[in-house]
Amino acid sequence: MTPEIISQWLLKFKINVGMAELLSLLGAGLYLFILALLANFVAKRFIKYIIHPLIRKTSMQWDDLLIDHNVIVRFSHIGPAAIIHFFAPALFDNFPSIAGFFQLIVNTYLIVIILFVIDGVLNFTRSLWERSSMGKRYPAKSFIQAAKLVINLIGFIFILSALLEKSPLVLFSGLGAVTAILLLIFKDAILGLVAGFQLSINNMVMVGDWIEMPARGADGDVIDVSLTTVKVQNWDKTITTIPTYALITDSFKNWRGMSESGGRRIKRPLYIDMRTIQFADEDLLARFKRIRLLRPYLESKLEEIQKYNDHVGEELSELINGRRLTNVGTFRAYCVAYLRNHPKVHQDMTLLVRQLPPSSQGLPLEIYVFTNDIAWARYEDIQGDIFDHFLSVLPEFGLSAYQAPSGADLEKAGFALKQEG
Template sequence: MYDQIIVGKIGKIIFQIQKIFDIVVLYNFNLKKWGTITLIIIGKILFFIIILIILEFIFNKGVRFIVRRIVNSTHFIWDNILYENKVFDSLAHFFPLSIGLIFINSFFNDYHTIIIYLEKVFDILFVLIVLQFLIRVVNSIMRIATSENNHQTIAVRSFSQLLKIISIIFCILVIIAILTKNDLITILTSLGAITAFVILVFRDTILGFVSGVQMASTKMIKSGDWIKIPKYSIEGTVIEINLISAKIENFDKTITSVPTYDLISTAVINFEFMRQKNIRRIKRSILFNIQSFHFCNSYKLKKYQHIYLIKNYIQKKQKEIDLLNKNENIDTYIKINGNRLTNIGLFRQYALTFLSKHPKISKSETLMIRYLETTPYGLPVELYCFTNTSESIKYEQIQANVFDHLLTVAKEFDLEVTQVIKKGI
């Protein structure tokens, strides 16, 4: 009832303004004598537009003032986001347009053709305002969902971008229906012939949407994850995943974009679980010259028994070897008879004990020293363990300290580290 009274008063004001306009234009300027009806129509249209702009300004300011008071009085976050994205501004546009549409007939009562065209213009404006309102609501929902749960970011962005595309296409079809005076079903039926073309054009969009839903449901990859894509030789942090592409910030601070579908169709290494467990693997080998390998004689064993980390190991193993050789009645004068300790074996045990006692090496994960396949350059001895931190700088420091120590210690066991020297250098 109150709204009807306001609209009625606004209508009376517009009617009085129209009469004043007719008196001024038709009599003071005597435009009828000139026969310029076109100028009269243009003048009315411009005058009508000016009135709508004034109403738009008044309603927009009023709605923003009221909504700001309401938003400031609440403790919710979502209403602040709706206000910042100007969702309520889109609602304010409906009031002046509705008033203008109601009074088109009374303002242009002598020009039926103008009324028809203006009604089409107003219908198109209503469609555009609805589209603007939907896009702003979708943006707000995406911000709200993103701030609450990063795992849902992918799905929300995919859904929001897809919803925007569908809304834009639907509004374009409605505008075409308005301009051609056809119903929407007829327009949609006529599009059936170009369905294959539409699917081809939006192939990446469809694949990106499906990929986003799969990644969000399985939580495979999300924004902020540290990933590696061997196919493209990319390693970095995911900063955004949208409907079409994913943006990855490389460690050299460059940005690489890859199709979203590639994140599920190709091999992707995700280091995020490793970072959550706060561990990181060391898997690196030292290449030794096989010619430096030899059996340890009694003199060497006495020397190595003073090394704290392998002292107990040497004593235990030597007793086992001596007992075995005695039971088997083996002539130990010849070196290849029986069992003997070697310098490479003692080094391997030293490295294993060194890592197991290292305060920065995880004791709950796999820890081993193993021989890799022999190469023409020597025997690789691989260290396989995990640091108790995943931070890159600390990890590199731990790894460097470990290899600094072991490479230096290798000389004490008379081992020679292979260095491949290229010809011409």
């Protein structure tokens, strides 16, 4: 239905020539618009009711992502562009300027469609990559965002060239003059892109890692790694947003190694009151022998001590001349035996019970082991149970834990002095 046909039909109703020509052009444009909408409607229904069901029926799972990211649906927009491209010259044969205007719209629209299709393909590629085992270790989100940024920038230049009817090379050559401005505008994106490459290549951070970055107030799980930011959900459920490049320039702690090893470290000292440290006399030895976990240690140690003391002879009357068991050494051996038999202690990782240098707080006896359960709550339960037990058995070895004097202790001492006075 060309404008000439519409104009001749309108002239039958005694409408003047100018108005008839204007209405005919509007009618032809409306007709072309309805055809474009109809083509888009038909294309979308064809994809929705024929193409998508065929994809759903396949045994493969990856092709479902094409539906999830609307990759194929975006191709339906080519229908309206094709209708306008083929019908506009025929409808507006006698109006080359209007036909040229519609051709300009089609060219611009096609560039936008291509950008949308590429965006969907990139989203599809990212989802496909993240489903793989490598995708979890090397997230592609930052690279996809960088690719989108570059592609959209190039697409914007092509749109401008289409609207201005100039070669894209002219606009590309002009980018050199605005490079400094572009670098300023996209500073965070460029820094994030470089940092994203370094983070991925060096396998420094990935989604699901527990990282600790006190300078940025972050202590929790990484939930998103993008081109410009890394989001960390802290243990109090707040979310800290960190610039991606900050993970390169600043230091942070990644607990992934702990998670992958299957063991979580306990490193905590017990402070022993040094006034309670002594040689083990007969009463203490008799008490030690009743402790099941200590029997293997006592048998070998007492035999070793006896062999040494046999060479000392009569000088054993002085304790310092021979070798003797001490209550703190025996307690340390008990701690090792207890941990070796604990079902929640990782036996294939470092297990130490060591003395640290004495201080004003007593003798630190450090427990250095790994639990075989890395879940935070259960780890704390295991650690608490171990130290509950060790603190409770100290009196069995004639030892006591150091505790700084409190107000109640001073009050008790003052009351005792008053009673004596």
